[in-house]
Amino acid sequence: xxxxxxxxxxxxxxxxxxxxxxxxxxxxxxxxxxxxxxxxxxxxxxxxxxxxxxxxxxxxxxxxxxxxxxxxxxxxxxxxxxxxxxxxxxxxxxxxxxxxxxxxxxxxxxxxxxxxxxxxxxxxxxxxxxxxxxxxxxxxxxxxxxxxxxxxxxxxxxxxxxxxxxxxxxxxxxxxxxxxxxxxxxxxxxxxxxxxxxxxxxxxxxxxxxxxxxx
Amino acid sequence: xxxxxxxxxxxxxxxxxxxxxxxxxxxxxxxxxxxxxxxxxxxxxxxxxxxxxxxxxxxxxxxxxxxxxxxxxxxxxxxxxxxxxxxxxxxxxxxxxxxxxxxxxxxxxxxxxxxxxxxxxxxxxxxxxxxx
Numbered sequence: 001x002x003x004x005x006x007x008x009x010x011x012x013x014x015x016x017x018x019x020x021x022x023x024x025x026x027x028x029x030x031x032x033x034x035x036x037x038x039x040x041x042x043x044x045x046x047x048x049x050x051x052x053x054x055x056x057x058x059x060x061x062x063x064x065x066x067x068x069x070x071x072x073x074x075x076x077x078x079x080x081x082x083x084x085x086x087x088x089x090x091x092x093x094x095x096x097x098x099x100x101x102x103x104x105x106x107x108x109x110x111x112x113x114x115x116x117x118x119x120x121x122x123x124x125x126x127x128x129x130x131x132x133x134x135x136x137x138x139x140x141x142x143x144x145x146x147x148x149x150x151x152x153x154x155x156x157x158x159x160x161x162x163x164x165x166x167x168x169x170x171x172x173x174x175x176x177x178x179x180x181x182x183x184x185x186x187x188x189x190x191x192x193x194x195x196x197x198x199x200x201x202x203x204x205x206x207x208x209x210x211x212x213x214x215x
Numbered sequence: 216x217x218x219x220x221x222x223x224x225x226x227x228x229x230x231x232x233x234x235x236x237x238x239x240x241x242x243x244x245x246x247x248x249x250x251x252x253x254x255x256x257x258x259x260x261x262x263x264x265x266x267x268x269x270x271x272x273x274x275x276x277x278x279x280x281x282x283x284x285x286x287x288x289x290x291x292x293x294x295x296x297x298x299x300x301x302x303x304x305x306x307x308x309x310x311x312x313x314x315x316x317x318x319x320x321x322x323x324x325x326x327x328x329x330x331x332x333x334x335x336x337x338x339x340x341x342x343x344x345x346x347x
Contacts, residue, residue: 093255094256136285143285
């Protein structure tokens, strides 16, 4: 799903939920076509190729209002956008970010990868290589944007930025780590990742999740 | 998150449901985010404040606070014009965590409807709301 379309869905959910503590949260699981996004405070200075170069590849650069710096999304990356009323649940922002990192950590473990937090930056890391990122925006106590975990995407576009505004770090994926470990790897299907996210979201954040009815 | 009893809520300010505080100082009203907000946000790395001279109505977004990869909007407790901003937060946003009611204040406004301050919650009412 296009980045901007996914954002519209989130904002619609958020606007429906403002001031209604009992309205249902929604969690969107998507993959995006290739796109770079900037944080509220920017990050274009961490783009190491020109806008023209991105345009020649047909890749958009989108300004957002989330926290954090520049990042890349593309096919093969599992993106989760939980539109959650933190205020109604009395959940702190820092606890929610910790929870999103934990969901990715547990998901990595499902694929036999040991990943951890890193004092360099939020998100999830395998050593000094980033495997998952978090970026949120909060309006009237409702969180949107979310997390992105690299499953089997082409990592080359990350070489065109200093991810999260950090130079001298690298980026990895589940596929990359499994190949390094010499495992025969064709990559988990996205529905396996979705199932892991769903299971760990429910347990880490103590949450009931149901699939939407067809409409 | 800390337990409510471990958070500090002074008596000389009024509170909003969005966790801002407002204190009358002469003809002006000083505004910040309260101890509950700074605790649940975590380490604050950037504070976005409005321009001096900007006018807002009660409840408008007047800026944002970035912590742990999250940008949170902040809402003005009373209508008025911004006459001063805490420029020190540009280099030291952590003051909001360390001293949210004193050095970590955000803006001062000249209120357009002074009575709005009275409609905000006092400490007792705010604590009741937090306890749900």
